[in-house]
Amino acid sequence: MTNFSMAANHSIRPVKEDVIFGMSLKAEEAIKRDGFKNIINSTIGALLDDEGKLVTFHSVFEVLKGLSDQQIAAYAPLSGMPEYIKCAIEATFMDCRPEGFIDGVATPGGSGAIRHAIWNYTDAGDKILTSNWFWEPYQTMASEHMRKIATYELYDENMDFNLKSFETSLSELLSEQKRALILLNTPAHNPTGYSLSSSEWLRLREVLVKLSKDENNKIVLFIDVAYLDFCEDEEREFFKILGGLPKNVLILVSFSMSKGYTFYGLRSGALIGVSSEEKVIKEFKEVCAHSNRGVWSNGTRAAMETLIEIYRNETVKEKVMAERKIHKEILKQRAEAFIDSASKVGLDLCPYKGGFFISIPHDDSIKIAEKLVEKNVFVVPLEKGLRFAVCAVSIDKCKTAPLLIKEMMDSLK
Ligand SMILES: Cc1ncc(COP(=O)(O)O)c(C=O)c1O
Known part of the structure; x- marks a missing residue:
């Protein structure tokens, strides 16, 4: 019994x-x-x-408290309010927007964005790649969706980013699965506080290009920027080098209102996709909107309205x-x-x-x-x-x- x-x-x-x-x-x-x-x-x-x-x-909560009951209570569209998505993209990239086709789908925080990336860009039983120091819920989210976590060494012997281990692990995963989702938490990694430098980013980009030469490989790089708003604005520079990648490399970026707007419990964020191929982004929007309907229907309208109001008014922003x-x-x-x-x-x-x-x-x-x-x-x-x-x-x-x-x-x- x-x-x-x-x-x-x-x-x-x-x-x-x-x-x-x-x-x-x-x-x-x-x-x-x-x-x-x-x-x-x-x-x-x-x-x-x-x-x-x-x-x-206080400045954010003033906006929230100034919303009408209808703005707070109404459902949001399945993939998020279009103006919210526009603001989320602007807030994420600022003046470092990568070249290419970009769109987004609203999710409940960055966690929702990770969930959609896992579900829509890996197959059942697949391994997902992240560093050996990682935010524990990655493991929970992977197992919740019947995926596993594989890791590379975060540091080399000089305590810099271990690109060699990254490349070897990614290459092995691609040989095994022909597709790989990488969860890369930078800048201001949880739990270590590590951020990739510009030169590390450039070298990482080279690895992606090299491994994408085999057209059967599909590489999805998810950049978890949960703490981006607590970094210097210049740290967004790396976004610029993420344009112009081959069509079998998809860049996904999380947006979250949890830390940057202290909206932790209001559960609002977005998954943003960047690709040199329009069709890839159209598909990205469709699969993630379907996931929204299939998992939580739609996001918190009050949070979306708050971000929109902040971005509509320069003084408030x-x-x-x-x-x-x-x-x-x-x-x-x-x-x-x-x-x-x-x-x-x-x-x-x-x-x-x-x-x-x-x-x-x-x-x-x-x-x-x-x-x-x-x-x-x-x-x-x-x-x-x-x-x-x-x-x-x-x-x-x-x-x-x-x-x-x-x-x-x-x-x-
Ligand atoms: C590394 C990392 N990623 C993602 C998240 C997701 O947070 P949220 O879903 O509240 O945006 C957190 C929150 O603590 C985090 O530390």
């Missing part, structure tokens, strides 16, 4: 505890017991103020950008404080270029994270190290955390 189950075979999976959620819960208990100022909670993947309260952009800039600066200062302290105490970090998280490589991260709980320091243990969310921790605590982590690592050697 113990094996009795009502769920379909494909839905019976090992029940795993959500590590991030579990650690956050422990941190909340500690806050109640010892007070917020006495604990360091670096488990939350959202921008929090120094008192641990979720940052929300400037206000949003100015408010975001303040928080971008705070994030930068927190990261600098953490990196500076880490270097003073000799704590090795993964190279950080930007974003919400910094990672500390370690072979036994679970043990370290568990012991750190005793010191009221809460970090997320990952397979390859610890993740510290600088987005959620004040500068002062970012300064003190590295020593506590280093001492714990040394004491457990």
